[in-house]
Amino acid sequence: xxxxxxxxxxxxxxxxxxxxxxxxxxxxxxxxxxxxxxxxxxxxxxxxxxxxxxxxxxxxxxxxxxxxxxxxxxxxxxxxxxxxxxxxxxxxxxxxxxxxxxxxxxxxxxxxxxxxxxxxxxxxxxxxxxxxxxxxxxxxxxxxxxxxxxx
Numbered sequence: 001x002x003x004x005x006x007x008x009x010x011x012x013x014x015x016x017x018x019x020x021x022x023x024x025x026x027x028x029x030x031x032x033x034x035x036x037x038x039x040x041x042x043x044x045x046x047x048x049x050x051x052x053x054x055x056x057x058x059x060x061x062x063x064x065x066x067x068x069x070x071x072x073x074x075x076x077x078x079x080x081x082x083x084x085x086x087x088x089x090x091x092x093x094x095x096x097x098x099x100x101x102x103x104x105x106x107x108x109x110x111x112x113x114x115x116x117x118x119x120x121x122x123x124x125x126x127x128x129x130x131x132x133x134x135x136x137x138x139x140x141x142x143x144x145x146x147x148x149x150x151x
Contacts, residue, residue, distance in 0.1 A: 042091065043124065047140065049090055050120040053097055054142040057118045061101070066114065067149040075114055075146070077105045080133035083121070097122050098134040111148040118142050 011019075064072035083098035098121045106113035119141045121134025128137050 045090060046095060046122055046124065046138070049088055049095070050097060050122060050138075050140045051142070053086060053088070053099060054118045054120045054140055057099060057101060057120075058116060058142055058144050061103075061116050061118075062144065062146060066146050071148075075103055075116075077114075078103050080117075080119070083134045083136075095122055098136050100133040102133070106145070111150070113148070114146045116144050116146065 061074060064074045066072065066075055078101075080100050080102045083100045086097045086099055087094050088097060089095075100119045100121075102117045102119075104115040104117075106115055119134050119139055121131065121136030121139030123136050124138040130137055131139055
């Protein structure tokens, strides 16, 4: 015999399914947000590493001899060099960067000047088409100007 008690506690199957559906929608939204932040963070890490590589190359070229007594062969005016591949461990994986540089003589007033451009590129998932001078779909370009030392 069935006793209909109006004070019964608990959820019906319909209420439980509605609650699970709402929970699923909330979790999918959170998953999309987490995935987006992971991709953004990875892009920032790759860009930071490319900037570090470009800064290292600029530092190396700034330390070359550029005086009135002589100029290092590494500072001879060139158009963009062919990209040199550099493999770096980033986030437990290896990323291949392409490094290219250009050195331009600038007519200076008192002392000769040289402009140094360094481009570092990498292939990013979902990136645009390959860009010159690195032939990769993402890149950073850093520049500096050297003034010839007097001695």
